[in-house]
Amino acid sequence: xxxxxxxxxxxxxxxxxxxxxxxxxxxxxxxxxxxxxxxxxxxxxxxxxxxxxxxxxxxxxxxxxxxxxxxxxxxxxxxxxxxxxxxxxxxxxxxxxxxxxxxxxxxxxxxxxxxxxxxxxxxxxxxxxxxxxxxxxxxxxxxxxxxxxxxxxxxxxxxxxxxxxxxxxxxxxxxxxxxxxxxxxxxxxxxxxxxxxxxxxxxxxxxxxxxxxxxxxxxxxxxxxxxxxxxxxxxxxxxxxxxxxxxxxxxxxxxxxxxxxxxxxxxxxxxxxxxxxxxxxxxxxxxxxxxxxxxxxxxxxxxxxxxxxxxxxxxxxxxxxxxxxxxxxxxxxxxxxxxxxxxxxxxxxxx
Amino acid sequence: xxxxxxxxxxxxxxxxxxxxxxxxxxxxxxxxxxxxxxxxxxxxxxxxxxxxxxxxxxxxxxxxxxxxxxxxxxxxxxxxxxxxxxxxxxxxxxxxxxxxxxxxxxxxxxxxxxxxxxxxxxxxxxxxxxxxxxxxxxxxxxxxxxxxxxxxxxxxxxxxxxxxxxxxxxxxxxxxxxxxxxxxxxxxxxxxxxxxxxxxxxxxxxxxxxxxxxxxxxxxxxxxxxxxxxxxxxxxxxxxxxxxxxxxxxxxxxxxxxxxxxxxxxxxxxxxxxxxxxxxxxxxxxxxxxxxxxxxxxxxxxxxxxxxxxxxxxxxxxxxxxxxxxxxxxxxxxxxxxxxxxxxxxxxxxxxxxxxxxxxxxxxxxxxxxxxxxxxxxxxxxxxxxxxxxxxxxxxxxxxxxxxxxxxxxxxxxxxxxxxxxxxxxxxxxxxxxxxxxxxxxxxxxxxxxxxxxxxxxxxxxxxxxxxxxxxxxxxxxxxxxxxxxxxxxxxxxxxxxxxxxxxxxxxxxxxxxxxxxxxxxxxxxxxxxxxxxxxxxxxxxxxxxxxxxxxxxxxxxxxxxxxxxxxxxxxxxxxxxxxxxxxxxxxxxxxxxxxxxxxxxxxxxx
Numbered sequence: 001x002x003x004x005x006x007x008x009x010x011x012x013x014x015x016x017x018x019x020x021x022x023x024x025x026x027x028x029x030x031x032x033x034x035x036x037x038x039x040x041x042x043x044x045x046x047x048x049x050x051x052x053x054x055x056x057x058x059x060x061x062x063x064x065x066x067x068x069x070x071x072x073x074x075x076x077x078x079x080x081x082x083x084x085x086x087x088x089x090x091x092x093x094x095x096x097x098x099x100x101x102x103x104x105x106x107x108x109x110x111x112x113x114x115x116x117x118x119x120x121x122x123x124x125x126x127x128x129x130x131x132x133x134x135x136x137x138x139x140x141x142x143x144x145x146x147x148x149x150x151x152x153x154x155x156x157x158x159x160x161x162x163x164x165x166x167x168x169x170x171x172x173x174x175x176x177x178x179x180x181x182x183x184x185x186x187x188x189x190x191x192x193x194x195x196x197x198x199x200x201x202x203x204x205x206x207x208x209x210x211x212x213x214x215x216x217x218x219x220x221x222x223x224x225x226x227x228x229x230x231x232x233x234x235x236x237x238x239x240x241x242x243x244x245x246x247x248x249x250x251x252x253x254x255x256x257x258x259x260x261x262x263x264x265x266x267x268x269x270x271x272x273x274x275x276x277x278x279x280x281x282x283x284x285x286x287x288x289x290x291x292x293x294x295x296x297x298x299x300x301x302x303x304x305x306x307x308x309x310x311x312x313x314x315x316x317x318x319x320x321x322x323x324x325x326x327x328x329x330x331x332x333x334x335x336x337x338x339x340x341x342x343x344x345x346x347x348x349x350x351x
Numbered sequence: 352x353x354x355x356x357x358x359x360x361x362x363x364x365x366x367x368x369x370x371x372x373x374x375x376x377x378x379x380x381x382x383x384x385x386x387x388x389x390x391x392x393x394x395x396x397x398x399x400x401x402x403x404x405x406x407x408x409x410x411x412x413x414x415x416x417x418x419x420x421x422x423x424x425x426x427x428x429x430x431x432x433x434x435x436x437x438x439x440x441x442x443x444x445x446x447x448x449x450x451x452x453x454x455x456x457x458x459x460x461x462x463x464x465x466x467x468x469x470x471x472x473x474x475x476x477x478x479x480x481x482x483x484x485x486x487x488x489x490x491x492x493x494x495x496x497x498x499x500x501x502x503x504x505x506x507x508x509x510x511x512x513x514x515x516x517x518x519x520x521x522x523x524x525x526x527x528x529x530x531x532x533x534x535x536x537x538x539x540x541x542x543x544x545x546x547x548x549x550x551x552x553x554x555x556x557x558x559x560x561x562x563x564x565x566x567x568x569x570x571x572x573x574x575x576x577x578x579x580x581x582x583x584x585x586x587x588x589x590x591x592x593x594x595x596x597x598x599x600x601x602x603x604x605x606x607x608x609x610x611x612x613x614x615x616x617x618x619x620x621x622x623x624x625x626x627x628x629x630x631x632x633x634x635x636x637x638x639x640x641x642x643x644x645x646x647x648x649x650x651x652x653x654x655x656x657x658x659x660x661x662x663x664x665x666x667x668x669x670x671x672x673x674x675x676x677x678x679x680x681x682x683x684x685x686x687x688x689x690x691x692x693x694x695x696x697x698x699x700x701x702x703x704x705x706x707x708x709x710x711x712x713x714x715x716x717x718x719x720x721x722x723x724x725x726x727x728x729x730x731x732x733x734x735x736x737x738x739x740x741x742x743x744x745x746x747x748x749x750x751x752x753x754x755x756x757x758x759x760x761x762x763x764x765x766x767x768x769x770x771x772x773x774x775x776x777x778x779x780x781x782x783x784x785x786x787x788x789x790x791x792x793x794x795x796x797x798x799x800x801x802x803x804x805x806x807x808x809x810x811x812x813x814x815x816x817x818x819x820x821x822x823x824x825x826x827x828x829x830x831x832x833x834x835x836x837x838x839x840x841x842x843x844x845x846x847x848x849x850x851x852x853x854x855x856x857x858x859x860x861x862x863x864x865x866x867x868x869x870x871x872x873x874x875x876x877x878x879x880x881x882x883x884x885x886x887x888x889x890x891x892x893x894x895x896x897x898x899x900x901x902x903x904x905x906x907x908x909x910x911x912x913x914x915x916x917x918x919x920x921x922x923x924x925x926x927x928x929x930x931x932x933x934x935x936x937x938x939x940x941x942x943x944x945x946x947x948x949x950x951x952x953x954x955x956x957x958x
Contacts (some may be wrong), residue, residue: 057796058793058796059789061633061789067880073798074798078796079793079796080788081786081788081789081796081799082941083629083798083800084799084800084801084802085625085628085629085655085801086625086652086655086801089625089652091622092581092621092623092624092625092626093626093628094623094629095581095626096581096627096629096631096632096718097632098629098636099579099615099626099630099635099637100578100579100629100630100631100633100634101635103789104633104788104789111414121618121622121624122621123621124618125617125622149430257621258468307636316719317615318613321610321613321614321615322609323610323612324605324609324610324611325609328578328579328612328613328630329630329633329634329787331576331611333576335605335611336573336576336603337574337748337752337754338573338574338602338603339748339750340749341575346746347558347560347746349387349743350560350561350562350745351558351559351560351561
């Protein structure tokens, strides 16, 4: 619970990253979610990703909406500014924050209720604008905080804990993100941290709108037989197309893979995304084929995971707006206020 | 039957046009030419929510005395729209003038015997001179300006100068326009006599400028340091965002041509205010501009801004409500919506500019206030101020003025050991310190939320903690009383038990009404309220008068309600004078209404 102080002590020989931080330095408060919640595993993956990327915690801002998933930014990166906004509206707040200071890293955390129902519009528009962010949806197919109603990502035919069958068609956020122009799209599973952590690292390093759909079973309301978002169901139907390794620019790259089984993508910042192919014919650089592949596997009842699409030459909203390099929140009076001379000329033109 | 009206520098001309016909620039040319002769004008568009084909009017009040409100009544009707002919003709004052296109005959029965009819064959003249349909349409407008210049004795040299300035970048167009102007002028000289209504050169304009409030407010936002604008198109606020874009392109590009601003046309008003809140949280000055329907949609975020204490500026260019209401008509009917926006106990400062000069001043000041108060600040324009050119004082800026960023804790302060409690009242004014994200590697980070929290921004559902925070927010709001623009009071020439309170675009009509009432021996002390929360001087003014009229442009007497509610005023002390039919209030209306109320028994008048 939040009023229980989290102990600060840790093993003296915990590994430290290039900045001298331990993994503990990237943690937040004690989680108030249910024991076994998939969301806590995602928080742990975010902590791990930030640690491995040697991020300065204060250079990242974490924003969320409302719901179980949106509570989680309190549970990781305690030295970062966080903002728990309003239901379904995190994307606009993140967009505004990003406009104000282009130098920070923006992590948006949301859920399927927050982003696929009330916030579907804002999700779509933030993606299509190419806001430079890592947008993670912790997708469990239900409303947890209000006790188990279906969300808009629940599959048609799936059954609620109380036995009610959902007849509405699901919204697939990965397909939407691809269609809307997201330049980095992945899907992970909270039960597979080794797959998820590099997906998050790649998203954080990516320039532009990076989106990760993480299937994250709700142990309290959506982990029963008949659910298509339960741990068992997802494990049985998980079809990973690739395994990602994120290699920072400064790390030497070892080539120890079979030829033809690895694709390398170099991002703007010099980081390399190394994709080991699991599905032989899957090409993560082809948006149209990725969309078709997803539809096809989805019809077959499979949940496709991995790094599904990446555009290494992506641009972001600031590129489109031609914003100056200095963050807008650092501009002073001299840059902002044109002065009385300019005003005299304007007055003269209005007489 | 009265003879033809005679007046010099004191009359009203109304143009009845079809929208989309290019009349707006010709009509504006007409108004500006009179200004160039040193005679004040007040010009107002009355237009439909439509792009082409519906009726639109442009009303020009020529007034050497300087009254800039609508007068009411029409002395010269320029009737260019057959659809509205009958009502346009009916509107002319007895003895007035009717100017029309006489190319096609109009039956005798559709004229009036008590007005002077001036037929000019505009279509015939235009068709004879031009073959291109668009040219015919545009030059027809210039031809009638030329004919009117002869009839009213407007100096065509001034019009030619204005044309030269207007087409400075397309000089080829200047001779063609001047030719059309002369065509109208020559035809009128050969066939008509100058009217009893005359423009005579004067020196009453001074250094004033002629400009829209939206343009002015947007310029104020530039000078106030706004860098982020997120908006969604809605009449009558759209031109504010467009003006901000133009101003920024002219004034805010850096040496490399990169933008020291970011403007996003959002997907709706909710996203607009969301972006503003995000930018404000992150230390940039941000605003949105909208109208009543947009403010309705923004309610949830405004509450977040209030409770999480995030600066935001909203320009609300008010229009006729409720619902879609009268989108192209003016009202002051969002006062309560803005003052108490969002669920729970909330209050927000409102700035109430009276004209474009104050739109500029308050447009800039709003950003200092929002940063200082860490809350949403509304600038309440209306369609009349926002979308009409007003003759107004020139914009002024003191180069010694510095932007006030409010209480922002820096890395240096944190390093020096300052105790940072995001919601801690350290100075007794209810205003806490904030940090921008990314300030310091290990100090000053906090979690922002719309839920209850303690002074150190930790989540708390404890009753005492919640209540202390809510009371601090109230204290902060009281602090705002001394920060917002003070009311402007004008004492009557003689001691009087009567007072009047008014605000915003009612001001020019009020000025004129007060002068005329004083001329008739009715003395009223006047107070123009410029902001909410109200300082004590407002309540003192009410207490000092036996009867106070509150003049405003809405049905429900919203400012009066706010005064009663916030000052615990006995409602019977405040008499509402309300104008809400959508056209701007007139001095005639105020005079008639106040005179009737003073003549009526007290009991009836109090209702």
